[in-house]
Amino acid sequence: MTKSFLARNPSVLAFLLCLALFTLGVTVLSEGLGLNLVSTSFVKTLGKTLCLCLAAIAMDLVWGYCGILSLGHFAFFGLGGYAIGMWLMYERTRLIVVDSLANAPLPPTEQEIADAIGTQIFGVVGSAEFPPVWAFAHSLPLQLVMVVLVPGVLALVFGWLAFRSRVTGVYLSILTQAMTLALSLYLFQNDSGLRGNNGLSGLQNLPGLADTPQSLVSLWFFWASALALALGYLLAAWVVSGKLGSVIRGIRDDEARVRFLGYPVETFKLFVFTLTAIIAAIAGALYYPQAGIINPAEIAPIASIYLAVWVAIGGRGRLYGAVIGAAFVSLLSTFFTGGQAPDLNLGVYTVKWVDWWLVLLGLSFVLVTLFAPKGIGGLFDLAAGIRSPNRRGADLGPDQGSFREKEAET
Amino acid sequence: MTQLLEVSGVSVSFDGFKAINNLSFSIGPAELRAIIGPNGAGKTTFMDIVTGKTRPDEGSVLWGEEHVSLLGLSENRIAQAGVGRKFQRPTVFEDQSVFDNLMMALKKPRGPLATLLFRPSEADVARVGELAREIGLADALTRKSGELSHGQKQWLEIGMLLAQEPRLLLVDEPAAGMTLAEREHTTDILVEAAKTRAVVVVEHDMEFVRRLNCKVTVLHEGSVLAEGSLDHVTANKDVIDVYLGRG
């Protein structure tokens, strides 16, 4: 019972090994440093997928382990992206402005530079003033703090309000969805200070690294994403392996019972909710520089639901399930909606995957929910020969309780 | 001797129906008490009030030597104060092993950070083993509790209660659905527990209550109908009316 953490969790080791091999493989095959077999854009896709996997881990932690079906974690993901995007955009615009003003007859004053940056960034929404939310955009360290702080505080406040009033189950899901909707609608406004529906763009260009080819930058981000995923996985595994894991799983299964054991359920939920919001935000902060653009549509409620879909398909309540689900479904989505999949000719009708992929995804998701609640991760159990007893939902009340379940079934 | 729990003048109603009506009840620090009564007498609601699940419309619930009011506290604070509760249906965490269930219940700091950083010491593991022996589940420590039989789950739940080291144990129909042998074991556990703490048992089964051999409180329509030894209350005319006349 007191073995080391990794010894108790062999799957963690296996996962880290797989991730390391994968990272190495992609690096070797990449355009930037290796054999040029994997294009830069595909390296970016893979890097983004790793970030999505990290967000899925957060989702799994909060839903699969703690039972809170949050339909708002992609909002935190997006907020992380916005936070880092603000610095990227500010700094890059500043360099461009300084560059263009260098040839001016008079050297520019600080105010002139700031005004020029403002005009560059906010011209599209008919403004040139810096809104107060950009107060820290000039500083990378401060804005990195914002990556964690803004989503963290939002999750803390929202979670505190929601959990305090004992909103649970589907109510909570709908409430988180409403929060996401409110946030995206707010960001859609031009006077939100974040460029309305234009969003932040040009994030793939790192300030000051204009000469570094994207093939190299994409690898850096790929490595960073892999590292973040590894650390996130370790953190999540460590959190759920101990007594806290027991408690939050207890909250998922029977909240009232945990309360009567003396645990402050609301505080635990708040802890997990906030922690996962921060993990999601970090994932977002790594994702959007690879995507290059972020706009409020990314935060729309549907995105958060997709996150839940990935985790459900991968298998919730197990961390590698979330990773597999996110990687599998998002890569497949990219494949089908990117127009790369060949059309399927049925003679009477030609199936264009761009049109039919979502139909297929929706239906297969229904099937997974109905027939394979453990998702893809359940296959590992089958392979390992583990079959958990099907006790839950079997009604063995006081009248039948003295029977073993097997006896009751016969 | 001062009382551990004093409930006085408590009333609560749901949509006009008075579930508890001016109920008063008290129990000492090391006492075994059985509460009986017909369906709808308010037994479960009484437990809900003491554990903080339901807020009464009026009355007071005082706890311990300092007479702290339990009414303003949340469920987990009441549990931390030393009130343990076992539900009617066995509620253990079926997805987790017996060991994890007991370890979770062990009396330790309950905050998230303390829980996150908690690593069981030798003594903790030993204590869990000891509890498991007490409830007869020493061989089943690594099994998932969902795999246990109904009776074993009941014991596990009692074991979790004991692990909490509560000063007051509220036990709701512990013997329901148990075989005769299991009932005897359950009786032993409860009687043993009541030597060091207060135990309140809600039960339908008169035979089980007789075996507990303790003071009995009869509830009817939300208030106390009679109190005393089992022989005393069964001789009470009101009790006979309630149980036989209309029951």
Add this chain to the structure above:
Amino acid sequence: MIPFRALALVCCLIAGLAPAARAQSPDSPIQQLLQEHRAVILKSSRTSIGPAIDALATSGLPEARAVLNQWQDKNLWVRKSDGLFVFGQKADGGLGLVDITTGERFAVEDPKTLDQLKPNSGIRGLIGAALVQFQLTDPDPRKRAEGLRAIERRPKDSHLEALRKSIPSETDPGLLARKERLERLLTIQYGAPADRVAAIESFRGSLSVDVRAALNPLLATRVVLAEDAPANANVARPVVPGSPELSRDQAFDLLAEARGLARPPDAAARKEAMIAHIDNGAVGGVPVAALDTDAARDRAYTALAEAGLVPAWSPADTIDTALDGAEFLALYREPDPAVTAAAEETLKSIETKLALNQGLDLTLDALSLASIYFLAAIGLAITFGVMGVINMAHGEFIMMGAYTGYVVQQVIPDYTLSLIVALPLAFCVTAAAGIAMERLVIRHLYHRPLETLLATFGISIALQQLAKTIFGTQARPLTSPGWLDGAFTLNDVVSISYIRIAIFVLALLFLALFLFIMKKTRLGLEVRAVTQNPRMAASMGINPGRINMLTFALGSGIAGIAGVAIGLYAKVTSEMGADYIVQSFMTVVVGGVGNIWGTLIGATGIGFLQKGIEFLNPSNTLAAQTYMIVFIIIFIQFRPRGIIALRGRAAGD
């Protein structure tokens, strides 16, 4: 006159027999009048024609109107031989000539012997305006109404007199009221001072747009420097520079004009000047490279100014210092203080009433929004409240209903008939979809609400994409029948379109239907039984599976009908369901689950809240939605189970 006419008639008769007769009336007053203005009439220029038309219009001659009319219609000709004005008429063998005084045709001649007057559109407009006053006394009430409308569109001071004259003889009470009202409106602009005040005050509390249009110009102001204001000026109020009425720049311009000041060079101008005077890598002795602060630049510029190279300037020299102590006044353009005071007063009373009526209008808007939310949510309330099932595909059922309406309209072109077919058909289609979904998916997920939520979401994305694949991404029209077009208008402020009234009625109808089904039918009884205790209901011979199926069919079917209703007033797209789903959930959650009255209250509350926020911040409906959701999240804090919540053990967990 009469004998003269008779004579003319006789003449004409003779003329008819003898072509080219001279049986005209060259000496009639109208002919003389025309001859008097012959030059300008023939010149036919919009700028100079005015006096001629005015002379005709004010001559009081009975023929004047006919002449103007014919002129406007390009039927006025001038005979080259004697210069007489005649009306031309189509006739065999040439142009029929008609006497402008008698209206009799007296000759047919070759058109080449005459000149046609061809007034351009500008002149025709002027003639039309002049004709208005004749219309006001026309025996045909429709003509009179037309004349009134012409004046309302383009009022002139000349109309006032004509209007006043026409009032005593007006017989139609409706027209009389309109004439009197218009007379007062014209009096405000063109009447004598005393009359104007009375006319202004007579409009107290009037909501019409034209009243405000007449009053507002009276209060037009211009801003002047206080010391420049004439002694007898009608002062509106003092103005502070920097207010919306007078920017600091404008104030400085006024001041500069009055006192002959020069504008101090602003930062951009100074920068230009410094760039122009870069000399050997330095400006005014300061190296260019050091000019990256305002202080350094000021120093450089001052040095330049001292050298006399640029206009003098010191950092203290700003618009602000110049404006210090200057006072400005807003003056009414209207010189008469009595008139402006009356106008102020009347406008204030109008505004009070306007606010009340806007409140009423807002209430109607909110009610109509509430009924839309109610329609969208009621199906959800049934499935969520009765069965505890979250149906994320509910929005897509709404969409299916709307597309059903669209398809029906493609088949049946008559809008009324297609609507009558579409409503029940939409119910059937979505109810069937609901039954299929319940049987195939939801049935297997009872008591697993989160998984139901996710599974129905899967169906939702599949249905949405399916609709997109079939119908395309662009919005499809669902046209309402003609009798639903237009709006019910109470006054110029309060109006509501018929389609919104119809949706409101539909919502009430469904409330009644739902109550009837739940309270009065066997099905309702069984549904309530299953809701409260499925096992007990089952043991009493009710089949919970069947009841759940029927309930789900009912809820889905109502969603379909809601879809048709929503499609009629909004667009039909594959994403329309998603637009309503969150609001629908909010409605159900805020109202309280399991109670139709709760849904009603929830919908009303959310409708009013959203409209209220939109009213406070009209420019931004997105912000309104954001604030509404935030408000709801906070509301849930205080009533986690909604407004009408089940209490006690029945509520469960």
